[in-house]
Amino acid sequence: MARIISALMSWGGLASLSIALLNPLVGFGQQKLTKPNIIYIYADDLGYGDVSAYGATKIQTPNLDRLAASGIRFTNAHTTSATCTPSRFGLMTGIYPWRQQGTGVLPGDAKLIIPTDRISLPKIFKKAGYHTAVVGKWHLGLGTR
Structure with a gap:
C-alpha cells in the first residue's frame, strides 16, 4: 500500500502543496522503498482557509482533502514574496x-531570469536521479540568459 505525505502551506496569497508517494518495491523476498515521487502544486491566490481540509466552507476540495487526511499537514510556512x-x-x-x-x-515575453548554470531545485532533484517537469504557470522568463 502506498503511503502519502502531503503538505499545504499558504502565505501572502500563495500556496504550495507538496506530495510524496512512497511505493514499496518487493524483490528477492525483501521489501525496499523506492525514492518518493515528489509533486509541488504551487498556486497563486490560494489562502489557508480556501481548502475544505483547512476550514473552507463555501467550496469543497475533496481531492485535496483526501491528500491532507492521509498525509502530514504543515501549517506554518514562509516565503520571500507575495507575488x-x-x-x-x-x-x-x-x-x-x-x-x-x-x-x-x-x-x-520576458527573458529567462534564472541563469542555466545556476544551481536550482530541479537540478538538485536531477542530480539525485529524479525526472523533473513543470506544468502550468512558469513565470520565470523564457529562452536562455
Whole structure:
C-alpha cells in the first residue's frame, strides 16, 4: 500500500502543496522503498482557509482533502514574496529575489531570469536521479540568459 505525505502551506496569497508517494518495491523476498515521487502544486491566490481540509466552507476540495487526511499537514510556512515571479524565483533558486535585479513580476515575453548554470531545485532533484517537469504557470522568463 502506498503511503502519502502531503503538505499545504499558504502565505501572502500563495500556496504550495507538496506530495510524496512512497511505493514499496518487493524483490528477492525483501521489501525496499523506492525514492518518493515528489509533486509541488504551487498556486497563486490560494489562502489557508480556501481548502475544505483547512476550514473552507463555501467550496469543497475533496481531492485535496483526501491528500491532507492521509498525509502530514504543515501549517506554518514562509516565503520571500507575495507575488508570483519573485516567490517562484526564491523557491527554485533558494535565493532571496530582492537580492537579484529583475525578479519582479515578469511580462509573458520576458527573458529567462534564472541563469542555466545556476544551481536550482530541479537540478538538485536531477542530480539525485529524479525526472523533473513543470506544468502550468512558469513565470520565470523564457529562452536562455
